[in-house]
Amino acid sequence: MASDDCKRFLNQLESWTEGERPANAGAHLRSCVRCQSVVADLSTIQAEGRTWGAQEAEPPEHLWSLLRAQLEEEGLIHATEADGKAEVVAAKQGWFGGFFAHIPRPVLAGAYLSALVAVCVALSGPLSKPTNEAQWLEGTEVATSPLSAQLNSFEQDPITSSRDLNPAVTASLHENLAVVDNYIALCKKSVQEEPQNEIARDYLYGAYQQKADLLAQLHERGENVQ
Amino acid sequence: MITGRAVTTKSNLKAYWVTAGLLVPGLLLSSAVYAGPIRHEQHFKVTAHPVITIHNPSGLITVKAWTKAEVMVISMPATTEVEVDAEQMGNRVDVSTRALSESVAPGDMKADFQINVPEDSELQIHNDAGAVNVSNVLGDMNVETVAAGVDLADTSGYLTVKTVGGSFQCSRCAGRIEVSSITGSFRLIDLKSTHVWAQTSTGNILFNGEFLPNGTYSLKNYSGTIEVRFSPGDSFDMSATSLKGKVNNEAKLTPSTHEHHFVPRWGNALFGTFNQGRAKVELTSFDGTINILKRD
Numbered sequence: 001m002a003s004d005d006c007k008r009f010l011n012q013l014e015s016w017t018e019g020e021r022p023a024n025a026g027a028h029l030r031s032c033v034r035c036q037s038v039v040a041d042l043s044t045i046q047a048e049g050r051t052w053g054a055q056e057a058e059p060p061e062h063l064w065s066l067l068r069a070q071l072e073e074e075g076l077i078h079a080t081e082a083d084g085k086a087e088v089v090a091a092k093q094g095w096f097g098g099f100f101a102h103i104p105r106p107v108l109a110g111a112y113l114s115a116l117v118a119v120c121v122a123l124s125g126p127l128s129k130p131t132n133e134a135q136w137l138e139g140t141e142v143a144t145s146p147l148s149a150q151l152n153s154f155e156q157d158p159i160t161s162s163r164d165l166n167p168a169v170t171a172s173l174h175e176n177l178a179v180v181d182n183y184i185a186l187c188k189k190s191v192q193e194e195p196q197n198e199i200a201r202d203y204l205y206g207a208y209q210q211k212a213d214l215l216a217q218l219h220e221r222g223e224n225v226q
Numbered sequence: 227m228i229t230g231r232a233v234t235t236k237s238n239l240k241a242y243w244v245t246a247g248l249l250v251p252g253l254l255l256s257s258a259v260y261a262g263p264i265r266h267e268q269h270f271k272v273t274a275h276p277v278i279t280i281h282n283p284s285g286l287i288t289v290k291a292w293t294k295a296e297v298m299v300i301s302m303p304a305t306t307e308v309e310v311d312a313e314q315m316g317n318r319v320d321v322s323t324r325a326l327s328e329s330v331a332p333g334d335m336k337a338d339f340q341i342n343v344p345e346d347s348e349l350q351i352h353n354d355a356g357a358v359n360v361s362n363v364l365g366d367m368n369v370e371t372v373a374a375g376v377d378l379a380d381t382s383g384y385l386t387v388k389t390v391g392g393s394f395q396c397s398r399c400a401g402r403i404e405v406s407s408i409t410g411s412f413r414l415i416d417l418k419s420t421h422v423w424a425q426t427s428t429g430n431i432l433f434n435g436e437f438l439p440n441g442t443y444s445l446k447n448y449s450g451t452i453e454v455r456f457s458p459g460d461s462f463d464m465s466a467t468s469l470k471g472k473v474n475n476e477a478k479l480t481p482s483t484h485e486h487h488f489v490p491r492w493g494n495a496l497f498g499t500f501n502q503g504r505a506k507v508e509l510t511s512f513d514g515t516i517n518i519l520k521r522d
Contacts, residue, residue, distance in 0.1 A: 165332055166283055166284055166332045166333055166335060166336075166354060166355055167332065167333055168284070168333070168355045168373055169283075169284070169354045169355050169372045169373060172355070172372050172373035172390055172391045173372060173390060175391065175409070176390045176391050176408040176409055179408060179409055179427060179428055180408060180427065183427055183428075183448055186512075186513075187512070190469070190470075190512075194492065197469075197492045198492075199467065199469050199492050199493060199510075199512075200469065200492070200512075203448065203469075203512050207427075207448075210408055210427065214390065214408070217372070217390070
């Protein structure tokens with residue numbers, strides 16, 4: 001489970017990524033492997049994003065909004081304007097826009113999902129400290145519940161938007177989505193039975209990543225065929 | 227008899243002419259009405275290391291290397307409502323399939339391709355359904371599909387393949403291979419690759435190739451079987467873990483001298499060194515079976 005220091009650091013992540021280096025945040029980062037991992041992952045995502053193609057199609061606006069809303073809810077970013085349009089402008093001017101402005105939105109969508117998975121893994125619990133099963137289970141649930149809810153909300157739209165796709169492709173995507181859902185359920189069961197089982201947790205996070213990839217593909221294709 | 231035959235012959239000739247008079251216009255008419263797949267051939271002169279991108283919703287894509295410094299694209303769209311665009315931008319050739327009208331049924335958005343490229347070409351292929359076959363191309367390659375199977379032979383370079391449900395087969399491939407899928411199975415045959423990373427959820431993985439010195443081989447699935455074949459002369463460090471499945475091993479492994487393995491408390495795990503342990507092999511499954519077997 002994340003410590004209070006970790007939570008404080010994650011709340012300061014916005015300014016940290018802007019280049020600010022508050023002393024307390026720096027001190028915590030030097031001593032916390034989990035937060036180092038989060039920062040490293042974000043840096044990797046940013047670096048990778050720069051190398052990816054710039055000709056990607058725009059994702060559906062609601063996907064963008066959902067991701068942003070989820071990140072705000074998680075406390076990883078903060079809205080600067082209440083109004084939707086103003087929010088986009090503000091985002092472009094703030095760290096969020098400055099950090100990611102040059103990266104295409106579908107790349108960001110995937111990157112955010114990856115970031116969420118990474119953050120969830122980081123927050124899921126200390127890997128080296130012995131602790132009881134309830135804490136491990138709580139850590140995993142804290143990490144995966146918002147992700148699961150977010151993925152489920154994404155899942156609602158592609159089913160309608162992908163109706164114009166090649167039937168064989170649509171069928172394959174949905175069949176595989178069902179496989180991954182089943183895989184997630186089995187991994188969850190395994191984690192609940194053995195909360196400290198790091199292999200089961202790795203597979204669970206891997207399954208969420210696969211679901212995120214699949215849903216991103218469905219969204220992309222739904223967008224492209226319209 | 228002779229007269230009779232002559233009369234019969236004249237009668238037959240008349241009948242033939244009548245038949246021909248009906249058939250020929252009929253055939254011409256039917257050929258005009260039938261508008262089946264149109265074969266279109268295009269040639270592009272290229273220099274060293276050209277890049278060829280192919281974006282196709284569905285169909286059979288066959289790419290072969292040849293010795294000419296040009297790219298030949300033979301396309302066969304499924305209907306006249308579908309068109310293939312192939313254009314050259316410098317040393318890059320972009321091939322894509324597009325609909326000519328909005329009324330094209332999603333299932334008709336397909337085209338087959340036969341493409342010949344120089345062997346040092348770099349390929350980027352996106353084909354949702356159908357199949358992708360590539361042989362003898364030595365440049366880097368990226369293939370993405372949903373349901374289409376991918377079959378590579380005698381390739382090299384940095385190969386990245388991503389499918390959702392399509393299978394993947396690689397025969398006599400070298401270089402670096404990274405492949406991922408959800409339900410697709412992998413067959414890696416006679417590989418000479420120094421880096422293999424293969425991950426699928428429910429598919430099977432077969433690795434029957436050489437473990438090259440300093441090579442890393444990571445095979446991971448959720449369920450299904452992971453089968454690795456080894457020869458007596460191979461040299462590798464083995465780490466095999468199945469959380470809920472079995473690990474069957476025919477290799478006489480000795481305790482590893484190269485690194486300290488983290489031995490998990492969960493599942494069935496096996497660690498050890500075969501010969502000098504020059505390659506690193508990691509096999510991981512959730513509830514699948516892992517077989518480490520002698521090569522026949």
